[in-house]
Structure formats: structure tokens, C-alpha cells
Amino acid sequence: MNRVKKTRIGVLVALVLTVALALAGCGGAGGSYPDKSKPITWNVPYAPGGGSDNLARVAGKMLNDQKIISNTMVYENRPGAGGATGMTHFIEAQKGSPYALMTVVTQVITPKIRGDAKYNYNDVTLIARIGLDEHLILVNAQSPYKTVKDLVEAAKTKKVTVGGTGTGATDHLVTITLGKVAGVQFAYVPYQSGGEVTTALLGSHVDFIISNPNEALGQIQSGKFRSVGIAADKRIDMVKDVPTLKEQGYDVVFQLFRGIAAPPGIPEDARKYLENAFKKLVEDPTYKKEYLDKNGITAAYQTGADFKKYLDEQNQMYEKLLGELGLAAKK
Amino acid sequence: MSTSAAGPAAQESVRRANLVAGLVQVCLAVYAIVESRKFPPGDAFQGPGAGFLPFWVGVVWLPVAVALIWQSRRRPAAGESPPIPRGSEGRRLLLFVLLLAAFMVAFEPAGALISLTAFVTAALYLFEDYPWRRALLTGLAISGVLYLTFGTWLGVPLPRGPLFFL
């Protein structure tokens, strides 16, 4: 090809590209919220397969299936730093966008207390609290421990190990609290995800684990794990014969709240819309059946405003607890 | 790899470079050891603590680095050449790195598309002797493809700069 021809082709390519770019950019003109053509991105600051990820995917699908929200749902996992990485990205990169949602658990409280993040629940738009997750104490079915008392007694004479998802995670806090109440110390082995913790118990590398019911569901049902206690106020339906820690003489109640948030600075009509959408979701009977019951989560709906008050209380509790552990950042 | 001659001057500078590399490693190893002492030691329940592994890495590294310094006194093996190139090669490399730096500085304010185009155009014009028109067109084409692939298709938030309408 000679120079002239090459140049012409080059010009043509450039023109085509410019037009293509212009067209690509033209999508998404204004319109009322929600614009059905825009996908809603769920930001999950934890690894896939975990409790938060599960909530996001199930809730997203249900919103679509029950025709509460018909936008396409997209999921992004950004694990790290106990949820701080994902939360920080959410707040900074999605500020003002009503097309992004985040699953809320302790990442909106603990990282800021520990000094790992600049933000907490005051920096997001809380939409709703949609459930309270419980904590099960699980041992390998082949282990000699049958009750929490067994574990406590053993810990008095030798090292009893417990697997969890990381320093400062709720399972760590439950471990510490239980230890304090029972007067012993457990050796907490930090892993990086619920999956690793489950595998560790399957291989009997640790003596027990503390896990949300849904994360260990498969193993409980297949008989590989045995539940010896639950850190709840009363027994839950999913594991009816598991006594609470209170019943066993250890006053430890620790519930993990699960909620939904939108980025800061979204328009008020978007916030109201989302709040209504989730209210409708939790009232839907499929939600109870497919999500709450299947995962052993207690129904506990709160509007965004009430959720904030609840989080204020939780924040105080965590501050105290983490402070006692020496995990709080110096102010 | 390189086209530098293997004369005695070059060999001397390689020897020096190997020596410097060894010295740098000694410094890093010492840094690792010193820094790691600042962390609290662990215990049976908490595990070894944050300073454990860095300390041992430093401890193992120190003799290796010293051995490398010792080794640098010998004639360099085949294939080693002075790390800082001279002459036209050095100039080209320096210019390229500067161009890259300019690109990075311009990336967010000017936007991905503009800075990509500018970079590729400049690179082709300066380094491959493209006539400037052809360089510009190629630059636009390449940037366009990259922007479409990463920005539009894969949703990467590439900065838009002044072209906010995209």
C-alpha cells in the first residue's frame, strides 16, 4: 500500500472511532429515577460466597423476580481490610450515585474504630436493616467436645484453638467475650474467609469455629459439623436443638446486623424509592422463605433512620469492646 | 540483548554496578532487621508477631548480600552489561521515561483519551520517525481502541478530563 492510501485508511479509521465514541457516550440521557436501563451495582466488601455476598445476590435476584426493582443487578466483590477497602471505594467512587448499593455489616463500624478507615456508617446513606445474623459455635462431628462447657474446661488445661475470619471480626469478638465470661483464653487462629475457616474445621485443624449459620449450613446438614451453642437470645428455628450460650450458663449474646446502604449524597427521591423497595422486599413472603429461613437469619427490619440509631448503640459497644482488646486506634 | 561493547571500561562499570547492587541489598537487609525489632514479639496465643518473618528474611539476606559483594570483584559473566546506558541509547531511554512521566502527570487532568493519544503520537514521532500525521492517526486509533475496550466495554473508570461528555 502506498503512503496516500495508508493515510486515507488511517483517517477513515480515526473518523469511525470518533463517531463510535460519540455514540457510545450518548447513552443514558436524563429521566426520572430509576432509569431502567442503568444497572444497579451491588458493592460487596467481602469475598464471594460469604454472608454479605450471599445477601447481595439473593436480595438482588429477589428484587428482580418480584418486580420490585427491574434494573439489571451487577455484583462487585472488593474484599480486604475487614471490609474497609470495599467501603472506602464505595463511598469515594460512587458518591452521589443512586445506582450503587452496599451490603452493610460491621465494616461500617469497626474499621474506623481501629483506625483502618476514614469512614463509618455516618458517611453512607442507610436504607434499611434487613436482618440479624446469629453466631453458632461449631465443632467437628468427630471431636470429643459436646457442649460449650467441654470447650471451656479443656481450655483451662491446654490450648484450645478457634478458627475465625480475622482480628477484630465478630467471631473474634465473640471468642474474646466468651473467654472473658468463662474465665479462660482461647487461641484464635485468623483465616481469610469463611470458606477457609470451614475447611480448617473439616480437617480438624482447629478445635472449634464460630460461624454464621448460613456459612456452615452445608456441613451442618451433612453431619460433618456439630453445633454446641448459639450466641443468641433464644434458639432459632434452623437449629432448634442447639442451646443458647445463655442456657449453658454463659451470658454471651452477639448478633450481626445486616443492612443495605447507598452512597452518600444521593437525591432524596432516590433514597425514598430505595427505602420503599426494601420495605416491600422484607414484607414479601418469598424473602422470609428463601433468605431468612434458609440462612437462619432473624427478621429485624428497620428503616434507615432507625437503623442509624441502632448503629449508634452498636458503635458504642464496639468502641468499648475493641478498646478493651487494645485494638482501638489512638484518638 | 544490549549492543554495548564488552570492553574493559564496560566491564569495570559492570563490576561496580554489581558491587552497588550488593551494597544496596546489604542496606535493605539491615533495614529489615532493624525495622522488624520495633514490633512487639508474639506469644503462644497470638503467634509470632509482625516482626518475625521480616527479621529472618533480613538475617538470611545479609550473608547473601555480602556474598554478592564478594562475587562482584570478579570479572562479570557473559550477558551482563552496564546498567546505565551511554550515548544515543541512554538518551532515548531517558527521553522515553520522561515522556512516560509526562503521560502519567497528564493522565487525570487531561483525561485518558487525550493523554494516550498524545503519548503514542509523541512516541511514534520521536522514536520511530513516523511523519507526524501518521503518528497522530495511529495514536488516535490506538487510544480509541483502548478506551473502548477498557472504558466502555469493561467499565473501567478512565478519567475523562475535559471531554466530560463521553
Added chain:
Amino acid sequence: MDIFSSLLTGFSVALTPLNITLALAGCIMGTLIGALPGFGPPAGVAVLLPFTFNWSPVSGLIMLAGVYYGAMYGGTITSVLLNIPGESASVMTAVDGYQLARKGRAGVALGIAALGSFVAGTLGVVFLMALGPALAGFAIKFGPAEYFALMVLGLTTISGLTGTSVLKGLGATLFGMLVSMAGLDIVSGRARFMMGTDALLDGIDFLPAAVGLFGLAEVFENVQVKSNFAMIQGNIRVREVLPKWKDWAESQWAVLRGAVLGFVVGVLPGAGATVASFLSYALEKKLSRKPEEFGHGALAGVAGPEAANNAASAGAFVPLLTLGVPGSGTTAVLLGALIMYGLRPGPALFEERPDVVWGLIASMYVGNVLLVILNIAFIPGFMWMLRKSQTYLNAIVAVLCIIGVYAQTVSLFDVGVAVAFGLLGYVMRRLNYPAAPIVLALVLGPMAETALRQALIISSTGALIFVTRPISATLLAAAALYLLSPVAVRLFTRRRPQQGEPRTPEPSA
């Protein structure tokens, strides 16, 4: 046999026109995404997941499996042609593959990589079917002590892998380990080696370092003189550019060994394709009759690692399907996908939804076949593209590296890190310091450290735990053997160093 009838059911599911089309679409899109630096199988699966909702769960999973494999093949392409390993599993492929490309044998490298991946991937699926549940039991036995021992084995083999000077390899490995420890330590919450700035709080990621040390360093090297890439010589007739029987004969054992090694290692959650790929490289280098070729374009050095990382991908499905625990980043995303479809992977899934499980397994076979055909068919196309773009290739590689890093991290700081590593890589090449160890140590270091600490917390006997547990002790013994073998060889065959011969330790292990 029960397995065969289940597999046949699986094939009947997988081989419907719709599912084949979906698998093909998945393969193509996966390859495209995998070829982009910074986008590997996890990103590919995550990006394309929404598309799959239009179809039934089984079809959706089949498409995703295609994406998964496609992305692995795609990563090989950029490793070999552009020396940009987009994922840690592709690093070893880049080492020898790119050297082959520089000698004009890119087509051979790609072809052998594709064939090796196909054979190993297929074998991996066979192993998955036949040995899956049994291996799950094996995987569970791997606790922190065993993982640490495995990492130690890995780290010791890295130093001897590339380059001729073990000392320099060690230096690079140790440097990589130090770099891997910079940043926030998860366990204690303390920041290490921050050099006075907050920017390193997140540590240094694999991608900027790899892209810099391999891709950008190469760019810097090339920019010194005007382009006269000798990557393609001669014409591009299919026969010339594809591997010949002789090439396959040279590589077949490497592929078989890589497949077995890769699968076993892949079964261990977290260890995965990266460790498998360079254990395979180390093995091949040790067993080869021409070890000096390694690092300069040894086919076995491409065939082995490629086979290993494909078999490892199949292996990663074992913990996912049998235990419900994801064994790798991609299987973690697949786990999320399964949950969304309402399927709970675990022992129950095999019984409740055999059509899903066997359909998935069968589609993995299908995916492998499609991919090897696609890849080999496209080799002449790639060669042509390469030839046409020779003069602006350098610029493309440079911007691709940068955009690739930016795409994953959205941080100019990380781009700067990549450029810094690029300059470091340039200097290192000049001085014969191998670059691969840095990157591999960057990946293995944190895993080793985590495992070490976990093991010591669990242990009631302090550091003795590593030798009292059989698997861990075996792995550590293997590491010791590897380190000591050149010494033993030297002790038993005394040689006098001749005048003027550089007295670096023997081309190692």
C-alpha cells in the same frame, strides 16, 4: 460404570446447540479478557456473569466455564507475545515463551502452550471426575503447617529457577519477600516498611510489579534503538508457524508431568495455578537434558507450566464441588454465581442436581476442545498482527501495561509503582538478576507468612509442629533436598575451576 453414565448425561446437557454456542461465546470473550493485563479469569467471570442470567443456571454455568478457561488461554497469549504476564500463573510462561517469540518461534510457543493446556485440561477434568472426592479428603489434611512447608518448598525452588546465579536469584527472592511485607499487616494491624508514607498502606500488588518487571522493562530495553524486531521471520504459512511433531515429542512428558503436578497442587485451596506453574518449571529444568536452555526458550519450560496451570484450574473445582469451598479467585466468583442460581455447592449438589455438576464437567471438556481449536487457528492471525504492528508495538505495550494496571487499581500511584519496577527490571536484566523471583515471592511471601503464623498459633509444640506432622515434614525435606542437591553434586564430583572461568555456582538446580 456409574461415572460414565453420569458423564454421558452431562454431555447430553452440554452438547445442545444452545450450550455449545454459549460455551463458544464464553471461550471467545474469556480469551479476549484474559489477554488484557490485569484481567484474568476472576475478572472475566465477574464481568460476564450478568450476561449469563438470561439462560438457565446450567447454560449460564457452561458459559462461565468457557470464560474461565478462555481467560487462562488469553493470558498465555500476552505472556508469550508481549512479555506481559497478566496473572501470576502466567509468569513462568512469559519467561521462556517470550524468549521463544524473540527467536521467531512465537507460533510454536503458542501452539505448544495451547496443545499442552488442552491435554492437561482434559486430563484435569478426568482426574476431577475420577479422583475428586478422594482428593477432597487429601486437601482437607492440609493445614497451616502443611501450607507453610509447601510455600517454603516453592520459595526455595524459585531462587534456582531462572538465571544462572543462585545467589542473585536468592537476592531477588528475598527482595520480593521484603516488598511483599510492606504495608498493613492483617493479623496485628500494624503497618510495616512504610518508608514514611501512607501510600504503601495497601502493600504492593502483584500486577504493577509483574507488568513493570516484565513488560515495561522489555519496553525500556527496546526503546533504546529504533525498531527492528526480529520476532517474525519468514512468512506466515500455517505449516511454518505451527509446532511440528518434533516439538510435541519434546514437550509431551513435560505436559504429562505438569498435568499431574498441577492438578494435585490445584486441589489445595489457595495454592493454585501459580505454585503449580513454577513447581512444574523447576521440575522440568531439573529433569531436562539441556537445562541451560531454560530461560532462553526451552519448550518444556512453556509446556510444563502451561499444563500445570490448566490442570490446577480443574483441580480448583474439587474443593468447590465437593466441599463448597472455593479453591481460587475464580472458583470463588463461580461460587457466588452458583449461590445466585440458588444452588449450594457441597456434597449435596452431586446428589440434588447432578445435571448441573456433570453438565459443568462435560462443558469443561467441550471448552477445552473449542479453545485449542480457536487458539491454534488464530496463531497465524496473531503472527500477522504482530508483523503489521512492529513499529508501534513498543508504544502499544507501554500503554497497555499502564492502562492494565490502572484498570485494576484505579490508582496512579500503582502505575508509578509499575514504572519504578520497570526501571528496576531494566537494571536487573543488565546485571543478570532474574526478575521472576521477585514477582513469585510477592505472591508466595504473604501466603507463607500467614501460614507460618497460623501454624504457630495452633501448635502446642512451637516450631516442632512443622516436623512432627508428616505431610509438612515431607515437603520441608523436599525443600532441603532441592537446596542441597547442587552442593552434594559438587562434593561428589570435585572440579577445579579453570583460569578465567567465572566461578558462579553451577547453573542451578
